[in-house]
Amino acid sequence: MKRTWQFRQSSEIAADSTAVWARVVTPEGINDEMRPWMTMSVPGGAEDVTIDSLEIGRPIGRAWLRLFGVVPYDFDHLSIAELDPGRRFHEESTMISMRRWTHERTVEPIAGDRTRVSDVITFGPRIGLVVAGPLLQRVLAAFFRHRHRRLAAHFR
Template identity: 60%
Template sequence: MIVERYSNIDAPTDQVWARVVTVEGINDELRPWMTMSMPRGKESLTVDDIPIGEPVGRCWMRLFGVLPFDYDDLTIAELWPGRGFHEESTMLSMRLWRHERTLEPDGAGTLVRDRLTFEVRAPLRLLSPIVAAGIGALFSHRQRRLQRHFGGR
């Protein structure tokens, strides 16, 4: 399944990029519903620092920042510094998880595009439409939080 979200952010692309590649920025987008942690010893990595094509390890997702409920075995497949990334990972709940985030200059602002492609694991496959709706809602929330941080249209 595929879910896409777009937002215009009232900030230059380099400022938006500096925010969205950090654990702090990612967690700010996810709050208050969840947070994501990096593996031990890799907490200071940013998307810019992760070796391309090499799994980083399990990044735990925590409901309300407390209760672990899933993990992302994070791998950055492609990186376009300052412009975007393509994450291709597996999760406890997902056989396939692809997240492509691109940033494009838009006048004085930035167009942020998230494209999620995923395949739910077999036991949950019947719930795919519900999962897609949840992922869509989460990424709409993430982009609203990003707009709030910088201001948005």
């Protein structure tokens, strides 16, 4: 039985890559992408943190995922495994629902003041959710398409 799934999402954003990066590494930018479906809290003591300022390989604590920004339903033991500031981050985490969650985001300048944002998500649900893997893949892929639309709308 398959235990790991992956999908990719890539979009062109009408903004300079420096501005896009500055947005996607902040809690405010991340939560704006996720709204209205969910938000993610910042662990206590990490309120002023951005992905750029995290220590590589050191988990920052529990980042609670909240349905509609209100109802906690899961948490992410957030850890940045690799970072190329201004260009790429690679998150490796676990959750209540996921034994493995990997999110790699790349921000690349393209012609003019345009930027390509690409996400590669690899996830492995906990044993009780493995049978739902194909459905989770479709739902999560739709959620990341939503995130990309929200990010693009921010720069319009």
